[in-house]
Every structure is written in C-alpha cells, then in structure tokens.
Amino acid sequence: MKVGLFIPCYIDQFYPQVAIASLELLEKLGCQVAYPFRQTCCGQPMANTGCEQDAVATYHHFVELFHAFDYIVAPSGSCVYHVRKHYDIIEQTEAVKRVRENTLDLSEFLLDVLKVESLDSSFPYKVGLHQSCHGLRGLRLGTGSERVLEKDSKLQALLRLVKGIELVELSRADECCGFGGTFAINEPAISVKMGKDRIADHESKGVEVLTAGDMSCLMHLESIIRRQQKNIKVKHIAEILNGVQP
Amino acid sequence: MNQHAQKAAEFIRNESRTDWHDEALWFIRSKRDKAAHGIPEWEELRELASQVKSHVLSKLDQYLEQFEARAIQNGVQVHWAADAEEHNRIVHSILKRHQVQHLVKSKSMLTEECHLNDYLIERGIEVVDTDLGERIIQLKGEPPSHIVMPAIHLKKEEVGELFHEKLHTEKGATDPKYLTEAARQHLRQKFLTAQAAITGVNFAIAETGGVVVCTNEGNADMGVHLAPVQIHCMGIEKIIPKAEHLGIFTRLLARSATGQPITIYTSHYHRPKTGGAMHVVIVDNGRTAQLGREDFRNSLKCIRCGACMNTCPIYRRSGGHSYGYTVPGPIGSILTPGLDLKKYSGLPFASTLCGSCSDVCPVKINIHEQLYRWRQVIAEQGHLPAAKRQSMKWAGRVLSRPGWYNFFGKIGRWAIRRLPRPFLYNRFNEWGKDRELPEPPRQSFKEWYRENKRL
Numbered sequence: 156m157k158v159g160l161f162i163p164c165y166i167d168q169f170y171p172q173v174a175i176a177s178l179e180l181l182e183k184l185g186c187q188v189a190y191p192f193r194q195t196c197c198g199q200p201m202a203n204t205g206c207e208q209d210a211v212a213t214y215h216h217f218v219e220l221f222h223a224f225d226y227i228v229a230p231s232g233s234c235v236y237h238v239r240k241h242y243d244i245i246e247q248t249e250a251v252k253r254v255r256e257n258t259l260d261l262s263e264f265l266l267d268v269l270k271v272e273s274l275d276s277s278f279p280y281k282v283g284l285h286q287s288c289h290g291l292r293g294l295r296l297g298t299g300s301e302r303v304l305e306k307d308s309k310l311q312a313l314l315r316l317v318k319g320i321e322l323v324e325l326s327r328a329d330e331c332c333g334f335g336g337t338f339a340i341n342e343p344a345i346s347v348k349m350g351k352d353r354i355a356d357h358e359s360k361g362v363e364v365l366t367a368g369d370m371s372c373l374m375h376l377e378s379i380i381r382r383q384q385k386n387i388k389v390k391h392i393a394e395i396l397n398g399v400q401p
Numbered sequence: 402m403n404q405h406a407q408k409a410a411e412f413i414r415n416e417s418r419t420d421w422h423d424e425a426l427w428f429i430r431s432k433r434d435k436a437a438h439g440i441p442e443w444e445e446l447r448e449l450a451s452q453v454k455s456h457v458l459s460k461l462d463q464y465l466e467q468f469e470a471r472a473i474q475n476g477v478q479v480h481w482a483a484d485a486e487e488h489n490r491i492v493h494s495i496l497k498r499h500q501v502q503h504l505v506k507s508k509s510m511l512t513e514e515c516h517l518n519d520y521l522i523e524r525g526i527e528v529v530d531t532d533l534g535e536r537i538i539q540l541k542g543e544p545p546s547h548i549v550m551p552a553i554h555l556k557k558e559e560v561g562e563l564f565h566e567k568l569h570t571e572k573g574a575t576d577p578k579y580l581t582e583a584a585r586q587h588l589r590q591k592f593l594t595a596q597a598a599i600t601g602v603n604f605a606i607a608e609t610g611g612v613v614v615c616t617n618e619g620n621a622d623m624g625v626h627l628a629p630v631q632i633h634c635m636g637i638e639k640i641i642p643k644a645e646h647l648g649i650f651t652r653l654l655a656r657s658a659t660g661q662p663i664t665i666y667t668s669h670y671h672r673p674k675t676g677g678a679m680h681v682v683i684v685d686n687g688r689t690a691q692l693g694r695e696d697f698r699n700s701l702k703c704i705r706c707g708a709c710m711n712t713c714p715i716y717r718r719s720g721g722h723s724y725g726y727t728v729p730g731p732i733g734s735i736l737t738p739g740l741d742l743k744k745y746s747g748l749p750f751a752s753t754l755c756g757s758c759s760d761v762c763p764v765k766i767n768i769h770e771q772l773y774r775w776r777q778v779i780a781e782q783g784h785l786p787a788a789k790r791q792s793m794k795w796a797g798r799v800l801s802r803p804g805w806y807n808f809f810g811k812i813g814r815w816a817i818r819r820l821p822r823p824f825l826y827n828r829f830n831e832w833g834k835d836r837e838l839p840e841p842p843r844q845s846f847k848e849w850y851r852e853n854k855r856l
C-alpha cells in the first residue's frame with residue numbers, strides 16, 4: 156500500500172510539529188509513507204474566495220504529484236474535503252478521479268483503512284474537541300448536532316483510544332470557530348467573536364488542551380488565546396494520538 | 402470592507418447585546434433540535450419534502466395552472482404579478498374596487514419583499530400588521546430582522562418603551578403578558594373596523610385550489626373572518642401537488658421554526674365567504690429567473706421556517722438588519738445575488754461555509770454549496786474588490802509553483818519573526834487587530850524533512 160502524505164501549506168509553514176506527528180504516527184502503525192517533496196497546497200484559498208479558475212493550476216499540480224498513490228492522507232479535513240468536493244471543475248481524467256476518491260483525512264485513514272483499535276499513547280489531560288466544520292459536515296467524520304441520526308464521531312473514537320484522556324462535553328457541541336479562510340479577514344469582527352465564544356465554552360468546562368482535526372481552526376483559536384493570554388493549550392489531534400505532551 | 406461586515410462590526414460593538422441575541426436564537430435552535438429528535442424518521446421526512454419540492458419545481462407551470470383552474474372553480478379571483486410593482490398595483494386596485502380604507506395584514510414576508518405597506522399608505526389606505534412581532538416593528542418603523550420572529554432583535558424593555566409611546570401602556574412596563582394584552586386590545590379595534598384582510602400563504606394546494614396559512618396567534622383567521630374581502634399573496638414556489646402532501650410540510654415547518662410540534666393555527670382557505678370576495682395574487686418577482694439557474698434552483702424549495710437563521714453563527718452575531726434584505730441569513734444570502742448581483746455581492750461571503758444551515762434545513766437546500774457557487778459567479782462577473790482579485794491571482798501563481806511557494810514561505814516566516822511589531826500589526830493587518838499572528842518555526846516541515854530524511 157503506497158501512502159502519500161499531504162501536508163497543507165499553512166501546516167508546512169507554521170506547524171511542522173503537526174506534520175511530524177502525522178508522519179510518525181503513520182509510520183508507527185506500519186505504513187510506508189512517502190512525502191512528495193514538490194507539494195504546495197490544495198487550492199482552497201483561491202476557490203473559497205470565488206476564484207476557482209486561479210486554483211486550477213494548483214489542482215493539476217496536486218493531481219500530478221499524488222495520483223500514483225493508493226491513499227493520500229492529510230491531517231486536515233478541510234483540505235481533504237476541498238480535493239474530494241471541488242476538484243470537479245477540471246477534466247475528470249482517471250488520475251483526477253483516483254485522487255478525489257483516495258484522498259482521506261487522517262482520522263478516516265486510521266479508522267476505515269488501518270482499522271486501528273488501540274494506540275499506545277497517553278495524554279492525561281482534560282481535552283476539549285473542536286469539531287471542525289468541513290470535517291464534520293463536509294466529510295461526515297461525525298454526526299452533526301443538526302441531524303437526527305445515531306451519534307458518532309471518528310475523532311472522539313480515536314481520542315478515546317488514548318490513555319488517561321478526559322474528554323469534556325461542551326455546551327455547543329459543534330459550533331463553527333469563525334475561521335472560514337478569507338472570512339477571517341473579510342469579516343474580522345464576527346470571526347474573532349465566534350472564536351472568543353468557542354474558547355469561552357471550552358474554558359468554562361475546565362479544558363486544559365483544545366484539539367481539532369483541522370489546524371486552521373486551531374490557528375485561529377490559538378491566535379485569540381495568545382492575544383488574550385488565556386491558559387489553554389492547543390494541540391492538533393495527530394499530536395495527541397502520537398502521544399506528544401503539551 | 403463589504404456592507405455586511407461593516408454592519409456586523411457595528412452590531413458586535415455592543416458585546417453583551419450580541420451575546421443576548423446569540424443566546425435568544427440559540428435557544429430556538431435548541432428547541433428545534435429537541436423537537437426534531439422526537440421524530441425518529443426526521444431525516445426521511447426531510448428527504449421526502451425535498452423530493453416533493455423538486456418535483457413541483459420541475460412542473461411548476463402545470464401545477465400553477467391546475468391551482469388557478471381549481472381556485473376559479475371555487476369562486477376565487479386569481480391574479481398574476483410579474484414583479485413587486487405589479488403585485489402592489491393589483492392589490493391596490495382590488496382595494497379600490499371594494500372601497501377599502503382600513504386593512505389588516507398578517508404573516509406575509511412576500512408583501513414585505515414587495516414593500517406593499519408603503520405603497521398602500523402613500524395611497525391613503527391604513528395598513529395594520531397584526532402579528533405581534535410585525536406590529537412591533539411596524540410601530541417602530543423598522544424592517545423585520547427575521548422571517549419568523551421579525552422583532553427578535555428587540556428586548557422586552559424596548560418593546561415596553563415603544564408601547565408606552567404608541568399605545569400608552571404604563572411607563573417602564575416590561576411584562577410580556579401585559580404588553581401582549583395591550584397589543585391585543587389595540588388590534589381588536591383594528592380587526593373590527595377592517596374592510597379587507599391580507600395574508601401570506603405557506604402552501605397552495607394545486608389539487609384543491611386552496612391556500613394554507615400557518616400562524617400561532619390566530620390573527621390571520623380573525624382578519625379573514627371579520628373582513629368582507631380577503632386577499633392572499635403568494636410566491637409561485639408555494640405550490641404543493643396534493644392535500645396529502647401537506648402533512649409532510651406542517652410536521653417539518655413548526656418544528657424547524659420554533660420547536661413546536663405544529664403551529665397553533667393551520668388555516669385553510671378555499672372559497673369566499675357568503676357575500677364576500679376572495680383573491681389570490683400569484684407573484685413571480687425574480688423567481689422564474691432563479692428557477693432557470695440550475696445551480697441555484699433549489700433555493701426555491703424554501704418554506705421560510707427560519708431555521709437556517711437560528712443556526713447560523715454569523716446571523717446570530719450580526720442580526721438580521723446586517724443583511725439589508727427582507728429575508729436575511731443564509732437563505733437570504735443565496736436569494737439576493739439572483740436579484741441584484743452587484744448590490745448583494747458581499748452576502749455570499751458572510752459565511753464560513755460551516756454547512757450548519759444545509760443540515761438544519763427541513764427541505765435540504767444545499768445552502769452552503771450555493772454560497773460557494775455564488776462566490777464563483779461574483780468573481781467571474783467582476784464584482785470582487787480589485788485588491789482581492791489580484792491577490793488571488795498571485796496566490797494561484799505562487800501555490801502552483803513549488804519554488805515560489807518555498808521562497809515566499811521562507812520570507813513570510815522570516816518577516817513575522819524579525820520585523821518589529823508595528824510593521825506587522827497595523828491597520829492593514831485585519832487578522833492582527835484582535836489576534837496574534839502564528840509564531841513561525843525555524844524550519845518548515847519541508848526543511849525538516851529534507852534534513853531528517855536526507856532527501
């Protein structure tokens with residue numbers, strides 16, 4: 156099984172520790188992981204701003220680098236969702252179809268492909284899980300609170316495999332953090348307010364470490380936590396699953 | 402900054418009020434969750450509703466004609482209006498014909514959309530909105546901020562003050578019961594003297610030629626039963642094929658809107674009362690244009706329950722007035738660009754694309770996907786601000802070229818690490834006003850990988 160690791164641009168540039176944790180975790184679980192060195196981005200920043208056409212070259216670049224893999228795994232539900240959902244505007248060649256079908260979020264790959272049932276990491280902290288929207292409602296990594304279906308969450312299932320972890324229940328289980336890509340800059344007032352409200356929810360439940368499947372949400376939340384000098388740490392779920400301590 | 406962003410920023414300046422607004426609407430969303438979870442087949446019901454609506458939209462012309470034929474058989478006078486202007490003209494001519502001076506109205510976002518009140522008042526007709534919420538904003542001279550709870554943005558203290566001024570209630574009174582009673586007494590007089598009643602329409606049944614109006618206050622009935630002339634104004638998309646389909650929608654509507662199992666009144670109007678007249682005005686006003694837009698056609702399935710507003714984290718924190726249109730929130734943001742792309746080009750961007758609206762919507766409109774699509778149309782048609790358009794062109798170039806990407810990444814990280822704070826945090830940095838920039842690491846992952854995996 157050939158696994159290609161996709162590390163989204165902002166993780167590459169700002170959060171290498173998340174990429175390292177993802178790589179180590181996959182290798183620990185016995186995967187042969189390749190990291191195509193010429194990779195950049197999934198193209199989402201342009202497309203979400205309405206400029207899909209400006210993203211086409213990036214889409215082609217992505218497909219060229221990744222089409223030969225059995226699975227393309229990324230620690231980011233949002234980018235995975237973008238590849239699967241929005242690479243529909245380029246010609247649907249075999250390579251494009253393969254890439255769209257086989258690009259998975261880390262949590263999907265761990266549970267659905269590797270069928271991971273145990274992990275030997277421990278994380279003895281009170282953890283609050285932020286359900287990133289594109290993962291939750293786009294990739295259906297869990298049941299959103301709007302839907303009348305059996306409750307289910309891949310991220311929670313994985314976190315429960317970690318020893319000593321205490322997962323808290325939030326008052327609003329899956330409200331958006333307010334990042335939204337360029338939304339964060341177009342509508343800064345609401346974006347920040349939404350972030351503050353999310354943090355307050357975690358804070359009121361005594362959360363020590365806030366986690367999520369998407370580093371972009373965490374980047375936004377951490378930027379507010381740091382400005383307001385709050386005492387909450389932020390860790391991507393890959394780091395927790397890999398046993399990285401805060 | 403676009404208009405919505407500006408108005409939202411103003412709204413948020415009063416943070417405790419924003420919190421109050423957010424909580425009030427979240428409370429309704431929670432009630433909706435509870436009610437929906439009481440129906441195990443909820444998701445199938447949504448699917449069914451969505452399919453019935455798809456079917457109707459695919460044969461809309463036939464169903465409308467069937468509806469018209471049945472209604473005429475029942476003794477109803479049916480009118481067709483291409484746009485708001487014609488709608489207003491038709492309503493006014495009906496009123497003139499019946500020599501109506503005093504009019505009561507209930508439950509009609511369509512007449513709000515057409516600005517009927519102003520049109521009639523200018524022509525000397527007294528128009529009184531009779532839903533409590535609508536009456537409140539009418540007295541206040543404001544547009545509605547929500548389609549189901551038009552005065553949700555006002556606190557009870559403000560309503561008390563308004564009623565003191567307009568209805569002479571006691572100064573400082575805030576008890577909702579007392580205030581409601583005062584409004585009721587005041588409205589009773591209006592009901593008794595009204596010569597005509599106008600209502601909106603929730604559903605129009607092609608099979609029977611009847612219209613259905615769902616209310617909680619019974620005011621639609623009171624108006625219609627007391628006044629000799631009744632006028633029902635409906636958008637062309639309100640049609641459902643048969644009476645047997647109604648149950649699907651009434652089960653979804655009230656639960657989605659307020660968390661009630663059903664609205665207190667579900668009124669069916671089929672024919673004029675003895676000695677009276679019944680008119681139905683069927684309005685297009687941009688709807689067929691939307692029907693012709695394949696990517697956006699589904700927006701016409703909307704049953705105006707307001708659930709997408711209640712769930713929207715942005716609506717809750719910016720208020721309905723920030724959208725600048727009668728129908729605010731997520732659904733408003735996919736309807737308005739079809740009416741005036743330039744004017745409303747900011748609205749599809751007033752979203753994080755979180756998708757909660759699509760999942761809460763009882764007729765499964767893919768709202769957030771349509772927001773994404775409208776963004777593409779807005780950029781294509783040249784309605785993005787030039788600076789943004791250019792920056793995206795550059796981003797596209799950089800992100801498709803690994804060499805450039807690595808280079809600019811390195812520079813960016815270096816700049817954040819080394820530049821003095823005032824260079825980074827200034828009025829050009831919208832991110833940094835209330836947020837820190839990320840702390841850039843010494844190495845990117847790529848650099849780490851090269852070093853450690855010895856590529």
Ligand code: SF4
Pocket residue numbers: 657702703704705706707708709710732758761762763764765766768
């Ligand atoms: S779009 Fe859906 S959720 Fe929003 S008001 Fe219409 S029916 Fe209700």
